[in-house]
Amino acid sequence: MNSSLLKNIKTLFKDTFSAEPVIIASPGRINIIGEHTDYNEGFVLPAAIDKGIIAAIGKSEGPDCTAIAIDLKESYRFSLKEVVPVKNGGWRNYVLGVVAEIRNCGKEPGNFSLVFGGDIPSGSGLSSSAALENSLVFGLNELFDLGLSRQEMILISQKAEHHFVGVKCGIMDQFASMFGQKDKALLLDCRDLSSEAFPIDFGDYEILLINSNVKHQLNDSAYNERRAVCEKVAAILNKEALRDVTHEDLLAIEDRISQANLQKCSYVIEENERVLKAVEAIRNNDIKTLGELLFASHHGMQHLYKITCEELDFLVEKARENPYVAGARMMGGGFGGCTINLVKKDKLESYKKLISESYKQQFRKECSFYHVHLSDGTHMIQTTE
Structure with missing residues (x-):
């Protein structure tokens, strides 16, 4: 409070x-x-x-x-x-x-x-x-x-x-x-x-949020367009939502939708699967697998759903290169905002210093850090x- x-x-x-x-x-x-x-x-x-x-x-x-x-x-x-x-x-x-x-x-x-x-x-x-x-x-x-x-x-x-x-x-x-x-x-x-x-124990790791300080305006972005694409494809397949669609379903209609929209829908199907795998990893205290799922999530948002930005991609790539970060990804609607990172507790301050300096050098502006519970x-x- x-x-x-x-x-x-x-x-x-x-x-x-x-x-x-x-x-x-x-x-x-x-x-x-x-x-x-x-x-x-x-x-x-x-x-x-x-x-x-x-x-x-x-x-x-x-x-x-x-x-x-x-x-x-x-x-x-x-x-x-x-x-x-x-x-x-x-x-x-x-x-x-x-x-x-x-x-x-x-x-x-x-x-x-x-x-x-x-x-x-x-x-x-x-x-x-x-x-x-x-x-x-x-x-x-x-x-x-x-x-x-x-x-x-x-x-x-x-x-x-x-x-x-x-x-x-x-x-x-x-x-x-x-x-x-x-x-x-x-x-x-x-x-x-x-x-x-269910309770989460991140063990030796802690959640660190890094704000790119790129402000997203969802109503001015492609957010609504993404939703419309998902609903359109689900309707073509006579499904209630993409929740019910498989990769095989998408292949059956690939000649009826654009490659870009096919990729967007593939991302949603994969991300849904990742959530359930992440829950299993958390229950098993498997931080390594959870981190890999976070990186995979960002890769999908960057290359398939296309809702990231240069600054967010930079932050996640820096996390991927660092042995003390288990996983990271963009979080939220997209086009700006924060990354969520799982960072070794005893390396938090040195990691923040590294990111702060490299981010400022790359983009000529500051990023911000938040510790949350x-x-x-x-x-x-x-x-x-």
Whole structure:
């Protein structure tokens, strides 16, 4: 828990609205393996982390709702009578989208005041958007006694992103943020949302996130195009999703789809298989195999799905060359953000120094490093915390 962030948010809320808020903590997430498999109804292996969004929410007696983004020093006032997307609205559309989707479920929140902030770097691929969505829907559910289940809440968050932000995301980010468990990863079946939480022991290794500081904008990228390709190919094969498609199925229609799209679908099938192999490796404490799967995942994203960038490829190649790194790959939607690396604990500082210097020399800019721990999902913070 970021105690200074919590204090600043509570203080600003009380000073601005002269009321006691409900405080919600909602984490970001890492994804150990399983990228772009969620919207193909496949498997993913995410975990909530100890970085996220803290939101203070209270009822408003005024005629409008007010939201304040403390990090950006921005505020937004809107009426519940007109909840529509704002052009180039940024964070505002996440807030508006959640309100709209709650109402689409037949629930009616009243006017509210919101102050939020976080310690997830924007554009890092750690799902600050899902953390914000979940914090708001969870807080409004608590504040107005809406009776929503956690599963209903994550679907509201996902639809907000679809309809108000324009990103046709899968359910992984919202699920991991809402249902995360301390020191555990979640094997999530994105078809039926069944999951299994199990502890992870990386032994002599530790997770190190390296931010390329290339900011991805998913709605401006080829993310939605990738999803459309996957759905089109599944439809050609009369399958519900690529989850049900085999390599043999793809070969049977290779004269009906482009080579590029064939490669994209091959990546998804292979990545789905890698998730299940990774779970087996983790259960066997087989870090070597897990690392090899991470490298293979990145290779597929780079050469088949084509969602990496020069900076991410550089970071993974440096990891591949280093004997103290078991595995690494790009993490998140793509086109920027972080790599996830399994690095020997006693070599962390020397590895960071090596990467920092080589990255700056190559790209004339800095990369950033984050140490994260696996945490609990979205929850209310008692005022004594």
